Amino acid sequence: MQILQKSKKSKARTGKLKTSHGVINTPFFMPIATKGAVKNLSTYDLDELGTEIILANTYHLYLQPGEKLIKKAGGLHKYMNWFGPILTDSGGYQVFSLAKIRKIKQDGVEFQSHLDGSKHFLTPEKSIQIQQDLGIDIMMALDVCPPGDSNQKEIIKACDTTYEWAKKCFKAWQKTKKKQQLFGIIQGGIYKKLRDQSLKQITSLDFSGYAIGGLAVGEDRKDMYKVLEYIAPKLPENKPRYLMGLGRPEELVFAIKQGIDMFDCVIPTREARHGRLYQFCTQREKGAIKLFDNLAYKTSIIKNEKNKLDFSPINNKSEVKLLRQYTKSYLHHLFKIQEGLGLRLATLNNLEFYLDLMRKIQSAIRQGKL
Amino acid sequence: MQILQKSKKSKARTGKLKTSHGVINTPFFMPIATKGAVKNLSTYDLDELGTEIILANTYHLYLQPGEKLIKKAGGLHKYMNWFGPILTDSGGYQVFSLAKIRKIKQDGVEFQSHLDGSKHFLTPEKSIQIQQDLGIDIMMALDVCPPGDSNQKEIIKACDTTYEWAKKCFKAWQKTKKKQQLFGIIQGGIYKKLRDQSLKQITSLDFSGYAIGGLAVGEDRKDMYKVLEYIAPKLPENKPRYLMGLGRPEELVFAIKQGIDMFDCVIPTREARHGRLYQFCTQREKGAIKLFDNLAYKTSIIKNEKNKLDFSPINNKSEVKLLRQYTKSYLHHLFKIQEGLGLRLATLNNLEFYLDLMRKIQSAIRQGKL
Numbered sequence: 225m226q227i228l229q230k231s232k233k234s235k236a237r238t239g240k241l242k243t244s245h246g247v248i249n250t251p252f253f254m255p256i257a258t259k260g261a262v263k264n265l266s267t268y269d270l271d272e273l274g275t276e277i278i279l280a281n282t283y284h285l286y287l288q289p290g291e292k293l294i295k296k297a298g299g300l301h302k303y304m305n306w307f308g309p310i311l312t313d314s315g316g317y318q319v320f321s322l323a324k325i326r327k328i329k330q331d332g333v334e335f336q337s338h339l340d341g342s343k344h345f346l347t348p349e350k351s352i353q354i355q356q357d358l359g360i361d362i363m364m365a366l367d368v369c370p371p372g373d374s375n376q377k378e379i380i381k382a383c384d385t386t387y388e389w390a391k392k393c394f395k396a397w398q399k400t401k402k403k404q405q406l407f408g409i410i411q412g413g414i415y416k417k418l419r420d421q422s423l424k425q426i427t428s429l430d431f432s433g434y435a436i437g438g439l440a441v442g443e444d445r446k447d448m449y450k451v452l453e454y455i456a457p458k459l460p461e462n463k464p465r466y467l468m469g470l471g472r473p474e475e476l477v478f479a480i481k482q483g484i485d486m487f488d489c490v491i492p493t494r495e496a497r498h499g500r501l502y503q504f505c506t507q508r509e510k511g512a513i514k515l516f517d518n519l520a521y522k523t524s525i526i527k528n529e530k531n532k533l534d535f536s537p538i539n540n541k542s543e544v545k546l547l548r549q550y551t552k553s554y555l556h557h558l559f560k561i562q563e564g565l566g567l568r569l570a571t572l573n574n575l576e577f578y579l580d581l582m583r584k585i586q587s588a589i590r591q592g593k594l
Numbered sequence: 595m596q597i598l599q600k601s602k603k604s605k606a607r608t609g610k611l612k613t614s615h616g617v618i619n620t621p622f623f624m625p626i627a628t629k630g631a632v633k634n635l636s637t638y639d640l641d642e643l644g645t646e647i648i649l650a651n652t653y654h655l656y657l658q659p660g661e662k663l664i665k666k667a668g669g670l671h672k673y674m675n676w677f678g679p680i681l682t683d684s685g686g687y688q689v690f691s692l693a694k695i696r697k698i699k700q701d702g703v704e705f706q707s708h709l710d711g712s713k714h715f716l717t718p719e720k721s722i723q724i725q726q727d728l729g730i731d732i733m734m735a736l737d738v739c740p741p742g743d744s745n746q747k748e749i750i751k752a753c754d755t756t757y758e759w760a761k762k763c764f765k766a767w768q769k770t771k772k773k774q775q776l777f778g779i780i781q782g783g784i785y786k787k788l789r790d791q792s793l794k795q796i797t798s799l800d801f802s803g804y805a806i807g808g809l810a811v812g813e814d815r816k817d818m819y820k821v822l823e824y825i826a827p828k829l830p831e832n833k834p835r836y837l838m839g840l841g842r843p844e845e846l847v848f849a850i851k852q853g854i855d856m857f858d859c860v861i862p863t864r865e866a867r868h869g870r871l872y873q874f875c876t877q878r879e880k881g882a883i884k885l886f887d888n889l890a891y892k893t894s895i896i897k898n899e900k901n902k903l904d905f906s907p908i909n910n911k912s913e914v915k916l917l918r919q920y921t922k923s924y925l926h927h928l929f930k931i932q933e934g935l936g937l938r939l940a941t942l943n944n945l946e947f948y949l950d951l952m953r954k955i956q957s958a959i960r961q962g963k964l
Binding site: 259260261263264265266268288289293296297298303304305532533535545546549550551553554557558560561563564565567568 | 629633634636638658663666668673674675902903916919923928930931934935938
């Protein structure tokens with residue numbers, strides 16, 4: 225990763241990350257295409273939003289339609305008609321959060337599919353093989369991600385296994401032509417000591433980048449902020465730093481100030497489906513949440529009665545034609561009648577907000593404002 | 595309506611129908627935007643399909659969001675961001691098929707909303723007022739549409755009421771500035787005598803066009819064909835002829851040969867949502883249904899296993915980029931994971947098929963092939 229500018233006000237930095245499918249400006253946010261599609265959008269919609277990279281889920285694609293089918297299709301890019309960079313998680317997180325039964329063994333994790341109950345055994349080597357078959361740009365090492373309420377003993381065990389698996393993933397990756405990047409994941413829960421140890425272990429392997437896992441998994445937000453503030457600046461400076469699964473706009477700003485470069489989160493797409501819209505606003509507005517400098521945002525529920533007669537555009541400053549042309553009143557109606565176009569418009573709105581936020585942050589770092 | 599060419603092989607004709615929002619080539623098919631949106635499409639999608647006119651439902655829009663709100667928005671065109679012609683039905687059909695309880699009275703029909711059970715009274719005058727508030731291009735007169743298994747006595751009664759209401763609608767329309775067109779509807783079930791009588795009654799009023807209602811409502815298809823063959827050519831020649839609610843592609847071809855100019859039907863959009871795709875094919879192909887000349891079509895179920903490994907485009911001859919770029923295999927996957935983009939692609943495919951069919955028919959009439 226090429227760092228172009230470091231902030232003097234915080235640990236924030238901006239730069240460029242090269243991948244096989246293009247260069248991405250950092251810091252960046254990855255819209256989530258869990259099962260090989262960003263819900264309710266086409267890849268042309270993603271283009272129109274100025275999306276630079278998306279995230280897909282190894283666990284889901286492995287089960288359905290299967291990585292071998294995607295390989296036959298010419299890889300995930302071709303399969304889903306998206307030709308920008310793609311990052312996939314390792315499948316670990318979903319095994320722990322979705323699978324019916326899972327049993328961690330030394331060599332990997334045994335689990336039952338949440339779809340049909342079929343039995344599978346995911347090993348570090350298997351995870352790399354799947355991600356290679358998918359042909360994506362950035363692979364993640366298989367890790368153990370314990371829930372936020374785990375005790376210290378459980379976290380220690382998760383860290384140990386994560387390290388063992390990281391070594392195996394690294395070894396499997398070394399055998400390949402290394403066209404794809406591989407990131408290691410640091411665990412350790414809310415325990416600084418364990419984070420330090422995991423950091424030491426994982427960074428002893430020369431991964432393409434490093435991720436902080438095991439945050440925003442149910443722990444107290446204050447604890448999360450403390451851990452993040454503590455560990456993020458310790459990550460190797462010349463490599464991309466990825467905070468997995470976060471977060472709200474203000475959390476992204478906080479994390480970027482600690483030196484984080486990469487994010488993914490379901491919030492913009494999931495909340496769009498529930499009709500919650502994100503928009504920038506002035507800091508004085510009711511419900512405004514401050515971000516940085518003069519920037520703030522607020523959210524609103526499109527189904528609320530007050531939107532019924534609001535004939536102003538969904539977002540008159542949007543770069544997306546649909547958001548300039550369709551009104552809040554009409555979007556309110558679309559949600560009332562449960563029409564698919566409503567989900568598409570709300571998703572476009574929220575992703576544009578998140579991607580714009582990252583562009584504003586990049587610009588603010590360059591201008592010394594963050 | 596301006597007739598440009600009459601077929602020598604059949605009673606088919608091609609021409610142009612002027613409306614306040616543009617001229618439409620006949621014969622034409624109207625995609626259905628029941629509640630003010632063609633399900634799963636944006637109006638830009640409709641543009642890309644070359645859609646010339648759409649149909650919306652008075653009953654639905656009256657109940658939700660209400661015609662007064664749409665009037666405030668500047669009319670239905672502005673409200674739904676569609677600036678081509680719109681036809682609305684009168685609401686009669688939905689009152690009879692959807693409303694919980696309905697009671698036909700001399701002055702109109704009393705019904706309970708299928709949404710919240712609220713009581714409403716729809717009169718001919720009220721139907722015209724609603725359609726005027728919507729500000730659409732072609733209004734339909736309020737009629738009584740009895741089910742296909744009604745006995746002759748019930749049909750006679752329906753015809754009588756339809757005529758009484760047609761006169762009232764006509765009168766209400768006469769009082770307006772007549773910027774909008776108003777079509778009368780001919781009833782009479784499968785009884786030629788009753789159709790003749792209804793035709794005589796309705797055409798005694800100088801409507802902008804005439805529709806055949808009460809077909810494809812559950813009667814035998816042979817009976818429907820017989821009635822259509824009998825009554826369609828008797829409709830005034832210089833006015834547009836609209837067959838309501840039909841139908842399958844071969845039914846459209848049959849009706850056009852009897853001199854019909856206008857159609858609407860839920861088939862392409864509804865079947866898209868169930869993953870049934872329409873496509874043109876050669877007459878020799880398995881499952882081919884002959885249309886005219888060398889033209890045939892077939893349908894296929896995208897969820898069928900055979901599509902799983904079909905990496906060919908959904909339609910490589912499509913004018914719609916998405917249908918050329920996304921594969922059948924991927925669309926199969928989208929349906930398996932119940933992803934909204936799948937519904938959009940299937941809807942685009944089927945509407946393009948129906949609109950293409952009409953363009954092919956227009957061309958065939960001009961070339962003397964139909």
